[in-house]
Amino acid sequence: MIAAPSPMPPRINLRTIKALCVDTNALGLDILSQTLLGFGVDRIFRAPNVEEAKSILKKDTIDLVLCDAQLGEESGHDFVRWLRLSQMEPNCHVPVFVITGHALEPEVTKARDCGSSFVVTKPISPAVLMQRIMWVAGADRSFIESDNYTGPDRRFKFEGVPTELPRGRRKGDGGSTLGEPTGANMSQEDLDGLVKPQRLSL
Amino acid sequence: MTVIIRKVRTALQREYRKAGGILTSEAITDANENLGLLSAQCIEQIDFTLDHVSDLTADPLKRPTAEELRELHAAVNEMLSCCAAVKIDGFADTLHAVGRLVGALMAADVWLEGALTPAANLLRLVRRGAVAPDKVAVLIVGLDQCAARMRSYSRAATYQ
Numbered sequence: 001m002i003a004a005p006s007p008m009p010p011r012i013n014l015r016t017i018k019a020l021c022v023d024t025n026a027l028g029l030d031i032l033s034q035t036l037l038g039f040g041v042d043r044i045f046r047a048p049n050v051e052e053a054k055s056i057l058k059k060d061t062i063d064l065v066l067c068d069a070q071l072g073e074e075s076g077h078d079f080v081r082w083l084r085l086s087q088m089e090p091n092c093h094v095p096v097f098v099i100t101g102h103a104l105e106p107e108v109t110k111a112r113d114c115g116s117s118f119v120v121t122k123p124i125s126p127a128v129l130m131q132r133i134m135w136v137a138g139a140d141r142s143f144i145e146s147d148n149y150t151g152p153d154r155r156f157k158f159e160g161v162p163t164e165l166p167r168g169r170r171k172g173d174g175g176s177t178l179g180e181p182t183g184a185n186m187s188q189e190d191l192d193g194l195v196k197p198q199r200l201s202l
Numbered sequence: 203m204t205v206i207i208r209k210v211r212t213a214l215q216r217e218y219r220k221a222g223g224i225l226t227s228e229a230i231t232d233a234n235e236n237l238g239l240l241s242a243q244c245i246e247q248i249d250f251t252l253d254h255v256s257d258l259t260a261d262p263l264k265r266p267t268a269e270e271l272r273e274l275h276a277a278v279n280e281m282l283s284c285c286a287a288v289k290i291d292g293f294a295d296t297l298h299a300v301g302r303l304v305g306a307l308m309a310a311d312v313w314l315e316g317a318l319t320p321a322a323n324l325l326r327l328v329r330r331g332a333v334a335p336d337k338v339a340v341l342i343v344g345l346d347q348c349a350a351r352m353r354s355y356s357r358a359a360t361y362q
């Protein structure tokens with residue numbers, strides 16, 4: 001089980017951290033790097049394209065990567081996948097944050113499955129990014145290498161409502177026992193209607 | 203299938219709690235101040251990109267090409283980056299809705315006449331602050347309804 005993040009400690013030390021920002025948009029790069037500068041990161045590499053990012057990663061040890069999901073012709077997801085499969089120790093294990101403007105479920109799933117450590121939606125807020133960095137730094141996630149996936153462990157164990165109290169710890173928690181059904185079961189026809197495309201006229 | 207599970211301790215994990223750090227609240231304030239310095243440039247970039255969006259959606263009868271849709275998608279992404287340094291009420295939400303609509307169009311072969319015109323107009327109006335926040339929410343629902351309709355014609359839905 002991946003432990004829940006501990007409460008945010010009051011201090012963070014990123015002075016010795018080397019970060020890489022990858023974004024094809026110059027202003028986007030400024031936004032990422034200025035945010036990290038504010039966080040006390042002194043050594044920031046800026047890559048305006050995937051080629052440059054790859055060359056930096058081949059030459060230097062990087063401790064944190066912020067990467068836009070859209071990198072011109074290439075996607076940020078392909079870049080992260082390349083990094084995870086590169087076998088360049090220790091860079092292939094570096095925490096990678098994919099920053100995306102389009103956070104529909106398939107996009108987020110793609111970003112997760114390429115091996116990113118966290119997906120952050122735009123517009124970036126320093127408070128949110130700080131919280132995510134603290135989370136990734138504090139969580140003890142294993143690194144998985146398999147035929148289909150290489151990256152931080154994607155599994156999160158959900159244990160349901162805490163059972164030590166009849167209705168959980170929070171006001172909104174329901175009971176841990178299942179109640180009676182509230183309606184009739186759906187027919188096969190109803191179920192088919194849910195998953196089969198319907199013809200619509202323009 | 204072989205699965206290797208490693209315990210890797212990254213430099214970030216080793217360093218982030220070391221002595222001599224700064225208060226996280228101060229770090230966030232400093233970052234916000236740094237972003238504030240970029241706000242003029244971001245406004246300029248947003249206006250420039252909005253002009254490009256208007257050009258791409260000028261003809262309501264013509265479906266944008268795949269390349270133009272990719273450009274629109276990228277334009278929305280760029281403007282969302284800029285929203286980190288510029289606070290315009292409802293603008294980021296509108297951009298997200300336009301992104302959903304463009305995404306739905308990219309996945310469908312059909313074209314509903316003028317499908318992108320309200321999106322481009324709404325972006326301009328919200329940028330100028332000409333729409334009240336509660337009205338923006340209602341208009342975003344309209345964009346999402348259009349996106350849902352486009353999704354019903356998506357290639358995935360058609361060939362299911």
